Amino acid sequence: MRPMRWSTFVTVGAFMLISTIPALAKERAEDNYRTYCVQCHGMQGNGKGINIRDMSVLPRDHTDAKEMSARSDDDIFKVIKEGGVAINKSVLMPAWADVMTDEEIRDLVQHLRKLCKCSYGK
Template sequence: MSARPPRSRRLPKVAFVLVLTAMAGVILYAVFQNSDWKIPEGAKSLKNPVVTSPDALRAARDLYRDECAHCHGDTGKGDGPDANKYKPAPADLTEARHMQPQSDGEFFYKITGGKRPMPAFKKRLTEEQRWQLVLLLRAFTAKANTSGGPSDSQRK
């Protein structure tokens, strides 16, 4: 006779261990996904080389519409058609108290590297395009601060 318990007794124990392992994985995933961005000091000090101009903002609005609006919404409020698919929810880009303290370099770092569920745009957009989006983020926050939301010309 074998010293091992019958298979019928081992199965519940194995299932229990598998369930515990899966739960631990889900919890760890949730904790790490909701943790704050870790922005390197060097990235924080980067300055936007793109000068604010009607052409740069127009290009940024086009990029935003194509790459960002499906999650962040047409006006940047985080209410795009795909927003409810993601946890954490897409950021409200018009919320001045969270947006204004961040440097242009921080925005650029986030756009470039992404962080789940937000994709990284380093390979999808040129460096200039990513900096153009930083201009638009500043415009969203400025308009929200003065008028309650981006102007119609920014909505496209």
């Protein structure tokens, strides 16, 4: 058998190193929003996603500054991570802890603040 070339050795080594890095890289807040939130909260964030037809409780309108400013960033973080039930809201809002890291959820809270053009209390 031919001895392994140095270049092959280095390539294989680099590949093994890359494959040990965690597979899921950080995603942008607007991309997470498009993937997980838009199905119910809508393309425009107005609470009118494709799923609302038969819902018993309608999703929050993220562009409603009055409603959104009544919730603290911590509350919004909690409801995204743990679901509606965690803040005594609807079971229709699921927990997203399994698809977003805490850092991504914090970014998403800031994205929601952009959509409502508001902050907590104002």
